[in-house]
Amino acid sequence: MPSLPHRQSGSATTTAAARPDSTSTSVAPGTTGWAAGWSTSMQRPGAGFAPNWSEQGFALQSVRQVVRLSVGGDAVRVRLSNLHGTGPLTVAGATVARSAGGAAVRADGLRHLTVAGERTFTVPAGAECASDPVPFGTAALERLAVTLYLAAPTGPATYHAQALATGYRATGDHRADAGGSAFTETTQSWYYLSGIDVSGGAARPSGIALFGDSLTDGTGSSPDADRRFPDALAERLAATGRPRAVLNQGIGGNRVTVDSAWLGDRATARFRRDVLGQPGLGTVVILLGINDIGISEVAGVSPFPVFEPYTEVSAEQVIAGYRNLIRQGRAAGLRIVGATVLPAGPSAFSTARSEAKRAVINSWIRTSGGYDAVVDLDRALADPAAPDRLNPAFDSGDHLHLNDAGYRAMADAVDLADLG
Structure with missing residues (x-):
């Protein structure tokens, strides 16, 4: 599994000596x-x-x-x-x-x-x-x-x-x-x-990184309650008696293909640091795409300048980004799980154009065989009567993000066997 790499342009310095990290320091007795x-x-x-x-x-x-x-x-x-x-x-x-x-x-x-x-x-x-x-x-x-x-x-x-x-x-x-x-x-x-x-303690299975945007970050969940999607999945795994590391590598507003000063580097660029740079990982779950196809739809109407740039992105560009992430993950020996893009109607992110892109993207995720496994969050959390909308029981109120019950439903939709 990947170990903690030397980071970016420098190394940590102290009054004693320079050292890039502590991977070479002798560890406490019993650590492995x-x-x-x-x-x-x-x-x-x-x-x-x-x-x-x-x-x-x-x-x-x-x-x-x-x-x-x-x-x-x-x-x-x-x-x-x-x-x-x-x-x-x-x-x-x-x-x-x-x-x-x-x-x-x-x-x-x-x-x-x-x-x-x-x-x-x-x-x-x-x-x-x-x-x-x-x-x-x-x-x-x-x-x-x-x-x-x-x-x-x-x-x-x-x-x-x-x-x-x-x-x-x-x-x-x-x-x-x-x-x-x-x-x-x-x-x-x-x-x-x-x-x-x-380090140390009982032998543990490899960890899982959840790599995504605000739906991984937990927007809409209760503060100070640990009710995000990664929290709920970690609790499910702990309840089996064999806890696994579940890492929240979400950034609200993050996109697969577009860099943003405030919403993070594009996913294809930050994947190496935020996923491959984590020690002890074996699996990554990718849930991204709604911001690529939705942010351009709110150009001129969004009250948040943090969304800039309002770059229009095609479904094919998002899929190419997925392929890039899959290549990076496979080269590092990770199991790659893809999650379908959730509905966003009737928020401003949801238009006829963005819905058409979402349909193409989700079809590719489900049928291409690009991933080792697929979590169909779209079907698990959509309103049965209106598949372009979230189930009202899971909607935080903005029709884009989930409430605590919705994030729990996301975790429940994951087949634990698919995590390797």
């Missing part, structure tokens, strides 16, 4: 290799769909972020990304701890993170680093909090816009605080935190 237990896809700083801290960055502030692992182990390492930074990112200190709810953490077991043995370290612009391994027992579906103290001005921050999880900010160094009283500001985005890997 790394697997991503949680991850997210990084984006350029920007206004996004909601206010966030990415453009202003941080100085003399602590940022506490809570995530849920899909698998556990005996040791962890934390990955931080400065992929879109304009200069080096200096982390004055960082900790990992078990979440106690809200901004609070459990004091027992709180660990300080290091890189090359140093608590203060620097991540060059365009790079990602992994912390040194930390002996830290974790379980599947357990929530961890990572706290970064950023003393020097960071400049604009590499981030993930739609976390659907509350993050917290405090003035000053509060990385080791157990209580949350100092963390008086909140956000719904993740900053710099790109992954948490686990």
Whole structure:
């Protein structure tokens, strides 16, 4: 399976020595290799769909972020990304701890993170680093909090816009605080935190990356409730007694074929970093295409400048993009599962032209044999009386995104045997 690669244009530096990541560091006793237990896809700083801290960055502030692992182990390492930074990112200190709810953490077991043995370290612009391994027992579906103290001005921050999880900010160094009283500001985005890997513990099957757009990211689901499609699938797998890593590599608004300053690099370009760069993977599920065929339909009527550019994309261009992703995944030894594109009527994304494209795309997904398996989400979630619309029981209200029940239905539509 792919291992954590050296990242982009630089390597993490510390007061001791330069090191691109921690893959060469001796691991804690009993560890047997790394697997991503949680991850997210990084984006350029920007206004996004909601206010966030990415453009202003941080100085003399602590940022506490809570995530849920899909698998556990005996040791962890934390990955931080400065992929879109304009200069080096200096982390004055960082900790990992078990979440106690809200901004609070459990004091027992709180660990300080290091890189090359140093608590203060620097991540060059365009790079990602992994912390040194930390002996830290974790379980599947357990929530961890990572706290970064950023003393020097960071400049604009590499981030993930739609976390659907509350993050917290405090003035000053509060990385080791157990209580949350100092963390008086909140956000719904993740900053710099790109992954948490686990090692050791019971032998586990290979992980699964869900690669997509807002329907993978979880738009429309309940914040702070872990009710996204990847969360529901991770819970199904955990209930079998054999948890598997399920990684959410969705970006709201992402397209197969079009780069966007605010909605992420095109899928064919970011696949290498966001999927092939995750340790311990065996399968990827691809759910993309609605934004390629829908965003051009809202040109001139959309209230969100984040949708720019409003590039018109043909069904054939989307299919060519799928073929590109399949080639990349197969070359890395991954099993590739395709998901059909869900209906979007009567949202502005759904017109006669976009529906005709969606029909061609879904026919190719179902019948071409391009994928190792197919999840027909279109048929599973469409309104039986109006197949160009979502089932009202699953509609979040905007006719494009799902509610909690809809994301659960997506996970239930997956044949677990198809995941390898």
